[in-house]
Amino acid sequence: MARNFSLPLRHFLVLLVCLGLLPVALIGGWVINASVNERRYELEQSMLALSRALASAIDSELETTVDNVRMLSTDPALSGGEMEKFYEVARSTVARQADWRSVIVSDPAGRVIFRTSAPFGTASRVIDPDSLAQVIRTQRPAIGKVSKGVMNQPAVPVRVPVSIDGQLRYVVTAALAPDRVLRVLNNQQLAAGWVVSVHDSFGLRVARSLDHERTVGTGMSASLAKLVKPDLREGAGVTTTLEGKEVLTSFTRLPRHGWTVAVGAPTAHFAEVLRRTLATYAMAIIVSLALYGALAVLVAQRIVMSFSHLKRQTARLGQRRTVRRAHSRIAEVNEMGEELVRASGALLQGELAREKLVGSLQDALLRAEQASATKDNFLAVLGHELRNPLSPILMALDLMDLRANPDSLRERQTMRRQVDHMKRLVDDLLDVSRIAEGKLVMNNEPVCLSAVVTQAAEAIRPAMAAQGRCFVESLGEVWVMGDETRLVQVASNLLANAVRYGGAGDVGISVARVDGVALLRVADNGIGMDSATAALVFEPFYQAPQPLARSAGGLGLGLTIIYNIVQLHGGTVHASSRGPGLGSVFEVALAAIESPLAGAVTEQRPARAQAPRKVVIVDDNHDAATTTAELLSLLGHEVEVAHDGKAGLRLIAAMQPDVAFLDIGLPDMDGFELAKAARAIGFAGQLVALTGYGEERDRMRATNAGFNAHLTKPASLEELDAAIAGGLAPASAG
Secondary structure, rough: OOOOOOOOOOHHHHHHHHHHHHHHHHHHHHHHHHHHHHHHHHHHHHHHHHHHHHHHHHHHHHHHHHHHHHHOOOOOOHHHHHHHHHHHHHHHHHHHHHEEEEEEEEEEOOOEEEOOOOOOOOOOOOHHHHHHHHHOOOOOOEEOOOOOOOOOOOOEEEEEEEEOOOEEEHHHHHHOHHHHHHHHHHHHOOOOOOOOEEEEEOOOOEEEEEOOHHOOOOOOOOHHHHHOOOOOEEEEEEOOOOOEEEEEEEEEEEOOOOOOEEEEEEEEEEEHHHHHHHHHHHHHHHHHHHHHHHHHHHHHHHHHHHHHHHHHHHHHHHHHOOOOOOOOOOOOHHHHHHHHHHHHHHHHHHHHHHHHHHHHHHHHHHHHHHHHHHEEEHHHHHHHHHHHHHHHHHHHHHHHHHHHHHHHHHHHOOOOOHHHHHHHHHHHHHHHHHHHOOOOOOOOOOEEEEHHHHHHHHHHHHHHHHHOOOOOEOOOOOOOOOOOOHHHHHHHHHHHOOOOOOOOEEEEEEEEEEEEEEEEEEOOOOOOOOOHHHOOOOOOOOOOOOOOEEEEEOOHHHHHHHHHHHHHOOOOEEEEEOOOOOOOOEEEEEEEEEEOOOOOOOOOOOOOOOOHHHEEEEEOHHHHHHHHHHHHHHHHEEEEEEEHHHHHHHHHHHHHHOOEEEEOOOOOOOOHHHHHHHHHOOOOOEEEEEEOOOOOOHHHHHHHHHEEEEEEOOOEEEEEEEEOOOOOOOOOOO
């Protein structure tokens, strides 16, 4: 945490004086800097004038050279194709032109016919082929880049096309020595330290007033290349010379040939002038500051004495001691002293109120924590107490189904539907509690969404058929990453919602992949909803207005669970309707993946026959234990029952069963203790927790206690059979 910055009063007054002088100092500095910049601007303008003049002179020299080459190309020997005769004419012209190194004649294919610096007929390579190709393409004169020729001497090719009867026949080139441009620079009277350089259209240096021989043909310095932008005809700025000196540079670009003339003047002079002027001005400011600072210290001394008294009284206030009024010639100090006296009384009252408030807040926090723990315990006990009576009901139904009494089929189906409904209500209530606490954990594995929907539809289909309705399915094979059990829960809740609110019509189910997204869509023709209801349907415990919603039943948790499970999968769920009475559409969107089974061979596993096993059931609920035992006995297993932990341990020790089903909430010892005791006496069979406690922490405790599987009441016949066969693991059971 940052600390507040503070200063003693005398320092603050000195700082105030400094701040008062600061605008004066800044204005003075600005005036000095503006004066120096004005002189610099004047120099820039004179340098620009010089660069323009030099650019004009060099442009004139280049045009003169182009005219001379053009005049040479009109010689009759060239137009008559007498190359050897024109060779002699060109040699004599080079002798007269002191700055021409040679004359080169090329044909339209770009091949050199002769070069006057070599005997006629001698093969020669093309220097700067780009500019030659440009002349052949445009049939207009061009100035090439400075290059070293066959004699290793730098020259600038000045090329002129020669057309005869409207056809390009030759290109005549004069290799112009950079010395001609250098003479133009040397004719200028430059000040000490100034440097002028000329660059061709490719940025290569043609001439330089300083160190010409070494630098000709080299590129611009990095700072000059940055200043000379292609879209600028002229400009000025600060650059660094090849010798590493900072110079003020102005440049002008030749409009016809793209050459650049740069003039540089050292900046050291301006820096020195600015330094001396600012140093003198700074000294004056420092002297003024010292005088004003001394005066500020004298004034501050008197004020500090008054504040010291206030400081002592403030310390007494912090110690809850009597505060004495301050007497000072400064009215504000006297006012502060009186405020301290009033604050002293208010502080004592505030402390008492604060202590009372802190105590009440701590009590409220403790009550909130106790209420949260009570709620968690209540939900756990609620789930246990609601599931326990469901277990013998389900077992009794399974017994009646195994006995196959056709007279009670309708009643059994009704009871099974209601038991399943009650189980879903309990699961929904506990799932919402887990969601609120952030304890709902998702597995992440490839899941076929269409298979998930098929599984959910099969569970809901009997309820649909009982109403004379059916599902209209369009299920493409689409895969996602997720938790298969929870996705089945999503699909089941969507379909159950469609059954509950979908009216008398059929329900459409579709699964498709669209642009990398897996879409699950459930549409019905039922009661529909308005836009306000559509915005609230995913809220916990929300239901449509009475009385219609109450006739449909439910706690209003199914869609909330759907919303949270889909969110934990990184997807979205959306509800829409055209209006009341016009049906509803629910759409779930998840990220699709490629099928992990593509090209794979499905392993065919033979069905395993279930051999009779010795089974022990320990449960203090006599109905649940008896019905479960009777059901397993009908399946051919040898079953014994105990109703408390000690009796169960004796029975396990005596019988040594293959499988032991243990309830957790036993009266004398809980199921975890019983499991540990059974393992301690050497029991190596299958231990299965069969309990109404279904929280994740209960499953973890079961694993740590030595259980092989965990089943939540009411368990189905299939789950019991799988547990006996050893097909359920603690992490996945229940």
